[in-house]
Amino acid sequence: MRVLVAPLNWGLGHAARCVPLVNRFLAQGDEVVLGGDGESLVLLRKHFPLLRVVHLAELSLSYSSGKRQVRAMLRALPKIVRAAWADHWLLEDLLGQEDFDLVVSDNRFGLFSQKTRCVYVTHQLYIHLPRMYRWLEPLATRIHGRVCRHYAETWVPDYEEAAKSLSGDLGHPKKSYYGTIRYIGPLSRFEDIKVPLRPSIIGCFDVVAVLSGLEPQRSMLEEEIVSRYSGSEERVLIVEGKPSHPMLQVTRGNICIVPYMDDAELMVLLRKAKRIIARSGYSTIMDLACIGALAKAELIPTPGQPEQEYLALRVEKLP
Numbered sequence: 629m630r631v632l633v634a635p636l637n638w639g640l641g642h643a644a645r646c647v648p649l650v651n652r653f654l655a656q657g658d659e660v661v662l663g664g665d666g667e668s669l670v671l672l673r674k675h676f677p678l679l680r681v682v683h684l685a686e687l688s689l690s691y692s693s694g695k696r697q698v699r700a701m702l703r704a705l706p707k708i709v710r711a712a713w714a715d716h717w718l719l720e721d722l723l724g725q726e727d728f729d730l731v732v733s734d735n736r737f738g739l740f741s742q743k744t745r746c747v748y749v750t751h752q753l754y755i756h757l758p759r760m761y762r763w764l765e766p767l768a769t770r771i772h773g774r775v776c777r778h779y780a781e782t783w784v785p786d787y788e789e790a791a792k793s794l795s796g797d798l799g800h801p802k803k804s805y806y807g808t809i810r811y812i813g814p815l816s817r818f819e820d821i822k823v824p825l826r827p828s829i830i831g832c833f834d835v836v837a838v839l840s841g842l843e844p845q846r847s848m849l850e851e852e853i854v855s856r857y858s859g860s861e862e863r864v865l866i867v868e869g870k871p872s873h874p875m876l877q878v879t880r881g882n883i884c885i886v887p888y889m890d891d892a893e894l895m896v897l898l899r900k901a902k903r904i905i906a907r908s909g910y911s912t913i914m915d916l917a918c919i920g921a922l923a924k925a926e927l928i929p930t931p932g933q934p935e936q937e938y939l940a941l942r943v944e945k946l947p
Contacts, residue, residue, distance in 0.1 A: 629653075629729040632722075634663030634715075635672070636735035637687050639841040640869050641911030643668035645749075645785055645815040646734055647675050647891075661728070663739075670872045674888075675817075682722065684736070685714035691842045695931040712738030733779070740778040748779040751786055751910045753809070754801035756934035773805025781808045785815040785914065794913055796942045798935065815911075816918035818895045833884070834862035836897050837905040838912065840869040845930050850885075853905060857883055865897060895919055908940035922946065 631653050635642035643664070650672070653660050662672045663682040673681060687707060716738035719731065723743040733739035734749040755768040776782045786799040788811035793800055799811075837853050839846050850866060857864045864883045873887035889897075898904055898921050906912045908927035916922045927943055929936035 629658045630661070630727060631658050631730045631732060632661045632663050632682065632728050633672075633732045634682075634684055634734065634736055634739055635668050637664060637666035637668040638735070639907075639909060640668060640671055640871070641840060641909045642734045643671040644817045645911045645914065646672065646732075647817040648815045648819050649732060649749075650676060650679075651820050664736075667870070667872055674871055675891075684718055684739070685711040687711040691845045691930065691932075693844050693848065708737070712736070715739045716741070732783075737775050746779045747781045747783050747810075748776050749783045749785065750776070751784055751795045751799045752935060753782070753784065753799055753804060753806055754797050756798070756938050758932065758934055769801065770805050773807075777805075777807045779807075781810050782806045784809060784811045785813065785910075786811055787813060794917060795910060796938065798910075798938065814914040814917060816915045817891050818915055818918045821892050821895055832863070832900045833865040833897060834902045835864045835905065836894075836901040836903075837864065837866045838869070838894070838898075839867060839907070840909065840912070841907050841930055849907070849928065854880065854883060862902075865901075867894065908936040908943065910935075910939060913939060913943060 633646050633650055633653070635646045650660050650662070660676070661680045661682055662669065662676060663684050664672065665684055665686045666688065669681065669683070715736050719739055719741050720743070723741055728744050731739060731741070731744060731746040732749060733746060740746045752772070753769070755765055755772055757765050757768060784795070784799045786793050786795045790800045794814055835857065839850055846869065850868065853864070853866060858881065860882055862882065866883065866885045867889050868885065868887045870887040875887065878885040898916070899919055902924065904916065904921055904925040906916075906925060906927060908929045913922065913927070916925050922943060925943070927940045929940045
């Protein structure tokens with residue numbers, strides 16, 4: 629089977645959770661082609677350097693530096709729509725030249741076609757909006773559902789049983805507009821790492837911060853962590869979430885900063901850390917749950933992102 633796997637370039641989470649999907653396809657003997665753009669595609673290429681790559685529509689977005697993102701997202705809507713249609717026609721052209729048995733789109737809205745089987749990956753079957761726009765949530769959910777109906781199936785990376793769920797009502801809405809839904813279980817880039825490796829960074833760290841997400845909020849959180857721990861007796865590691873940057877280690881007293889880290893090394897350091905700091909993105913939550921590290925994580929939602937605010941509160945209530 630020939631499979632095209634393409635994540636949305638919005639932080640690194642969409643690409644990170646595609647890593648185990650690609651591994652599963654490869655394990656069953658499928659031919660996998662990677663699709664995408666930006667840092668998310670760079671991350672996939674680091675994991676699978678021998679796989680062919682198809683460049684899709686570029687989507688470069690940014691957040692506001694304030695606590696609300698509504699205006700930033702409204703400004704981004706035309707870009708998102710243009711990128712979705714560009715993806716659609718790029719896929720149509722690609723399928724006119726070669727055959728794919730399956731197209732897996734992680735939140736790329738336009739990556740569908742009648743020429744082959746296309747599936748859509750998302751954990752948000754119910755859309756959360758900022759408090760003052762909460763009355764629009766059913767409409768936003770219905771619109772998202774109509775997008776998903778262009779696909780043969782919607783794959784949700786979570787448990788089907790609501791009691792075991794990591795996504796809560798995001799992935800288990802009371803009313804669904806999504807056609808055929810398939811729960812495929814949580815996806816973590818750590819799930820296929822069987823033998824812990826010795827980290828290349830000597831020693832262990834009391835605090836490990838794993839960053840991702842759009843600018844300037846990513847850099848603002850990094851600055852906040854540096855300010856909080858400067859001069860502290862605790863050893864701190866900051867993984868910036870910049871896979872395209874040169875692998876240079878910067879040390880500022882007790883703080884070590886690296887742009888990116890191999891998954892096996894990062895898993896070891898996260899397990900040994902006393903405390904973990906990260907955004908409350910769903911892929912991060914799946915990764916930390918996979919290695920049993922959720923309980924020691926300080927999850928900080930991106931300001932103005934209701935989905936992450938909901939997930940952070942939900943994780944606090946988990947047993």
